[in-house]
Amino acid sequence: SQQGEEDPQALSIQEGENATMNCSYKTSINNLQWYRQNSGRGLVHLILIRSNEREKHSGRLRVTLDTSKKSSSLLITASRAADTASYFCAPLTGGGNKLTFGTGTQLKVEL
Amino acid sequence: NAGVTQTPKFQVLKTGQSMTLQCAQDMNHNSMYWYRQDPGMGLRLIYYSASEGTTDKGEVPNGYNVSRLNKREFSLRLESAAPSQTSVYFCASWDRGTLNTEAFFGQGTRLTVV
Numbered sequence: 001s002q003q004g005e006e007d008p009q010a011l012s013i014q015e016g017e018n019a020t021m022n023c024s025y026k027t028s029i030n031n032l033q034w035y036r037q038n039s040g041r042g043l044v045h046l047i048l049i050r051s052n053e054r055e056k057h058s059g060r061l062r063v064t065l066d067t068s069k070k071s072s073s074l075l076i077t078a079s080r081a082a083d084t085a086s087y088f089c090a091p092l093t094g095g096g097n098k099l100t101f102g103t104g105t106q107l108k109v110e111l
Numbered sequence: 112n113a114g115v116t117q118t119p120k121f122q123v124l125k126t127g128q129s130m131t132l133q134c135a136q137d138m139n140h141n142s143m144y145w146y147r148q149d150p151g152m153g154l155r156l157i158y159y160s161a162s163e164g165t166t167d168k169g170e171v172p173n174g175y176n177v178s179r180l181n182k183r184e185f186s187l188r189l190e191s192a193a194p195s196q197t198s199v200y201f202c203a204s205w206d207r208g209t210l211n212t213e214a215f216f217g218q219g220t221r222l223t224v225v
Contacts (some may be wrong), residue, residue: 047144097161103153
């Protein structure tokens with residue numbers, strides 16, 4: 001197992017703008033998952049992208065995966081104040097049992 | 112379905128006291144996890160149970176013990192609480208056998224050790 005490293009640590013944007021956050025990891029993966037955490041609550045799963053996929057969409061979310069660069073990005077389009085949260089990635093390897101997280105990207109969407 | 116349920120939601124302990132945090136899931140998941148999250152930090156893995164009957168240390172196991180009571184329940188025990196264990200504790204469960212699925216988290220236990 002491994003943990004991803006999210007970048008940037010903090011991001012502040014205006015409502016309606018797009019937000020992009022990145023995740024880097026070190027070893028080959030089976031899939032990579034993104035989670036959101038609202039103000040001290042439990043993490044909530046957003047989207048999963050498999051190692052053989054390059055891009056995936058879910059509503060206003062777009063995730064890309066570049067396995068050659070061992071990186072993923074999460075794009076939130078037309079952001080809303082309700083998107084204010086911390087975002088974590090979790091790269092998952094086939095043989096691992098641990099589910100670990102980095103320190104996340106803290107997104108603040110201002111009105 | 113309730114998902115992942117943690118009890119209690121809040122707790123204040125005195126240094127040296129003991130307590131057990133309870134976690135139960137009703138999704139028939141095989142893997143369960145305990146994390147702690149300190150202010151402004153990410154989640155750090157304390158212990159996990161990949162399947163019923165097994166437990167393993169995570170990144171920060173010192174000062175904690177766990178019990179996988181059955182497939183549904185995974186408890187975390189603090190034998191002698193210390194102020195450094197003041198944190199928010201999250202339990203999660205995951206169907207590890209089906210790789211491409213998501214983990215589910217409880218709402219957290221906010222623990223203060225004075």
